Amino acid sequence: MRILKITLIILLLIPNLLFxxxxxxxxxxTKNLRCLICQGQSVYDSDxxxxxxxKILVDKKLAEGLSENEIYEFFKExxxxxxxxxxxxxxxxxxLWLLPILIxxxxxxxxxxxxKFKN
Amino acid sequence: xxxxLIPPIIIISFITFFLIFYKGLQETNIxxxxxxxxxxxxxxxxxxxxxxxxxxxxxxxxxxxFYLLNIWASWCVPCRQxxxxxxxxxxxxxxxxxxxxxxxxxxxxxxxxxxxxxxYETILLDEDGTIxxxxxxxxxxxxxxxxxxxxxSKYIGPLNEELINEIYSIIK
Numbered sequence: 001m002r003i004l005k006i007t008l009i010i011l012l013l014i015p016n017l018l019f020x021x022x023x024x025x026x027x028x029x030t031k032n033l034r035c036l037i038c039q040g041q042s043v044y045d046s047d048x049x050x051x052x053x054x055k056i057l058v059d060k061k062l063a064e065g066l067s068e069n070e071i072y073e074f075f076k077e078x079x080x081x082x083x084x085x086x087x088x089x090x091x092x093x094x095x096l097w098l099l100p101i102l103i104x105x106x107x108x109x110x111x112x113x114x115x116k117f118k119n
Numbered sequence: 120x121x122x123x124l125i126p127p128i129i130i131i132s133f134i135t136f137f138l139i140f141y142k143g144l145q146e147t148n149i150x151x152x153x154x155x156x157x158x159x160x161x162x163x164x165x166x167x168x169x170x171x172x173x174x175x176x177x178x179x180x181x182x183x184x185f186y187l188l189n190i191w192a193s194w195c196v197p198c199r200q201x202x203x204x205x206x207x208x209x210x211x212x213x214x215x216x217x218x219x220x221x222x223x224x225x226x227x228x229x230x231x232x233x234x235x236x237x238x239y240e241t242i243l244l245d246e247d248g249t250i251x252x253x254x255x256x257x258x259x260x261x262x263x264x265x266x267x268x269x270x271x272s273k274y275i276g277p278l279n280e281e282l283i284n285e286i287y288s289i290i291k
Binding site: 036037049050052053054056057060077078079 | 158222247248249251252253254255257258
């Protein structure tokens with residue numbers, strides 16, 4: 001009887017857990033998508049017609065089995081890099097990605113040299 | 120020697136950064152979509168406006184002639200403005216007009232067509248707006264000129280005399 005109860009609870013929880021997982025995935029993706037007609041807001045934050053349709057489409061794509069990156073690629077193909085808040089490394093963004101690393105290395109080198117001189 | 124090099128390096132760096140930021144200020148920070156695209160049309164399925172039968176994109180865009188897909192809605196004021204141009208275009212046998220009715224009320228859309236005329240050969244329904252996103256659209260009205268299953272050009276906003284002439288020059 002006890003085993004039956006536990007099994008029943010687990011069976012009841014599974015759909016909820018799956019739903020929560022999908023919801024989490026959808027929120028994560030829509031937070032990284034820019035609402036193109038209400039600039040300054042992500043699709044997640046916006047309640048515009050465009051953003052609501054995007055949310056439905058993200059759900060559809062997740063249901064089709066597409067991964068997070070595949071969904072980003074899909075939207076990138078339609079609207080370009082601008083749609084993503086966190087664009088990948090490409091010829092337009094390499095300065096954005098590499099400049100902080102270069103500045104960090106340069107700063108580190110200057111500090112290292114100064115410390116070496118002091119010693 | 121080292122001390123002599125520092126001021127010019129600082130000045131050059133300052134000028135470089137100034138020029139980068141100055142150039143950045145000249146560019147608009149408002150997103151301007153690219154209308155010059157040669158992309159394949161999306162594969163989608165929809166429902167026909169009148170008969171409510173399911174239809175796939177390959178059944179609609181099934182020949183090598185020109186198609187004009189127009190995203191419209193009865194509640195969209197600019198759609199009323201461009202409707203007369205679409206009626207004119209529908210007289211041409213060089214192009215087939217396909218309507219995509221965006222998030223609309225069926226009765227209102229029907230009244231809109233009764234009042235202003237129906238320029239479309241086929242009208243598809245986009246009840247949740249997802250088909251428009253598959254097309255890479257931003258809202259209504261938006262028009263796509265299609266040839267050989269490729270988007271030849273894209274017109275964001277209502278069509279006008281100038282754009283209609285541009286479409287005529289492409290399809291002739």
